[in-house]
Amino acid sequence: MHKMSQTNTGAAFSGESQAHVKYLAFAAQAETEGFPEVARLFRAVSFAEQVHAIRHLKVLGGLEKTETNLGAAIDGETYEIQEMYPAFIAVSELQEEKQQPGHITGPWLQRKCTLACMSKHARQ
Ligand SMILES: [Fe+2]
Numbered sequence: 481m482h483k484m485s486q487t488n489t490g491a492a493f494s495g496e497s498q499a500h501v502k503y504l505a506f507a508a509q510a511e512t513e514g515f516p517e518v519a520r521l522f523r524a525v526s527f528a529e530q531v532h533a534i535r536h537l538k539v540l541g542g543l544e545k546t547e548t549n550l551g552a553a554i555d556g557e558t559y560e561i562q563e564m565y566p567a568f569i570a571v572s573e574l575q576e577e578k579q580q581p582g583h584i585t586g587p588w589l590q591r592k593c594t595l596a597c598m599s600k601h602a603r604q
Contacts, residue, residue, distance in 0.1 A: 481539075489536050496533035500526050 481489070503526035510519040537543050544552070 486540065489539050493533055493536035493540060493542075496529050496536060500529040500533055503529060 503522045507519040507522035507526065510516075510522060534543070542552075543549070
């Protein structure tokens, strides 16, 4: 695959993945507000977006045998814990963000570490 097509497919994978999760969140919100039919609709569309995302992932060569997938998951979670979120937190502190991003602070990061550790053990 040409580099530009690979980049475009990666962007499509990201967009479809985000739509999948966003519609799940919209469904939960609709449920909370007492609109179960709307929630069901969002879940159905979310599933379609998941199918689209998985197709793109396969084209990108991102779906392998389980042992390889476990390794990729561990690598990804480890990167998030050790590099990505610490850097995000440092930038946030450097810029003196008034509203501390609660979704990437210490306790949340610790819980995320637990998930990565569990994945690592599952692989062994
Ligand atoms: Fe889609």
